[in-house]
Amino acid sequence: MRVIPMRAKIGLAFFVSLCAQTMLANQPVVPFNSPAALGAVMQQVGVGLALGFAVRLVFASVELAGEIVGLQMGLNFASFFDPTSNAQVSAVARFFGQMAMLLFVVINGHLLLIMAVVESFRSFPVDGNFLQALAQMRLYALGTSLFSSALWIALPMMALLLFVNLTMGIISRVAPQMNIYAVGFPVTLTVGLLGITATLPMLEQPVLTLLQQAIDLFAVQR
Template sequence: MIGFSEAQIMAWLSPILWPFLRVLALFSAAPVFSMRALPLRAKIGLAFLVALCAQGVLVDQPVIAVQGRAALGALAQQLTVGLAIGFSVRLVFAAVELAGELVGLQMGLNFASFFDPASSAQTSAVARFLGYMAMLLFIVIDGHLLILMALVKSFEGFPVDGNFLQSLGQMRLHTLGAALFSSALWMALPMIALLLFVNLTLGIVSRVAPQMNIYAVGFPVTLTVGILGLTATLPLLEQPLLALMQQAVGRLLSSGS
């Protein structure tokens, strides 16, 4: 009869278990992977497949027993790192939606708001539209593969050692949020400048021709110019989205190295 010792079982299980938990934590926070339309069983199976395929590059992984005290620290570390990577990519989409909120405010479309079940908040039509476009671009530019590669790369900066407090301190997510939301203002700046010019022009027209009802004319003009401006600037969304993703993932991984 063939028997296996506990040390042998842990030597086989530990290199797959902890990466699997990190990938699973990433799937619960990252865009596309965390969609409710994706079944839970599919997420678990895909996480296990990614952890299994990553064994070719994850060498010299420590063996941490499940029943030991270090297992709690290792579990917290994997959840922290996985959620942090997913949250950093989620901030990129939040920056795009913030740019849509600013553009919708200038266009006068912020009253057309919808309930977003993902964030449990009200979002405007322009923000929802830019969010969907960012999601499609994310898939087209292989952003999901970039996230998986960043996750595998994170084991170099944040190895499985159970020290989750040190890993959390090295990530510096607060600086990442400030940088991304400042980038959102730069993304919305062309549309804001265009709509500001339109509003100034309408103000001059209202002074030249006081008999004109500026409220009845201004909204259709602002809405038309805003839609034309979105049509002209939408093809340029790929470069800032890719730059924000590289900035988010790169800063997170560089802080761990």
């Protein structure tokens, strides 16, 4: 994230590396001036990028659910620039993303992530075999869960708002003199906000499941 200074990121990475030294077995010795050293660097950089990408997919799934809910509520026009992702996001998607971030801290997701970093050195030793490590991660397995999890999170709100829209459609047929466009949006917005409040407690299990799947990719034993 761009809001965190680069020096803070480097310092945190260095501190985690020092703490992890006492928990890890001896890693393979790679000569510094050999081609294997370049392969080892590429391997570890690839593992780190893959781990960050896997965790980002967890939040992307929740934000996608927010985009779907915002579309059903008619709030996708209320979008703004998100400096953390360099993209336009809707207000509902940003709200879902922030809730997922708070939930990530509450369930000690940051500790699970640090554990995954340490476990990755056991699952992917420093041997320079980047292609084998990439194949072993199976990121595609987590990618396939992204859309299904997003739909599962948004499903209660989709069903609720579909019922509201069907009801408003029936009312417009029964009472054609009613300005359904003036009434429909406030009703949909109110019901949507109440529905979000009621369904937020259901967000914990999908986020926890996705996070565990992401961490398990880097804890596979050889």
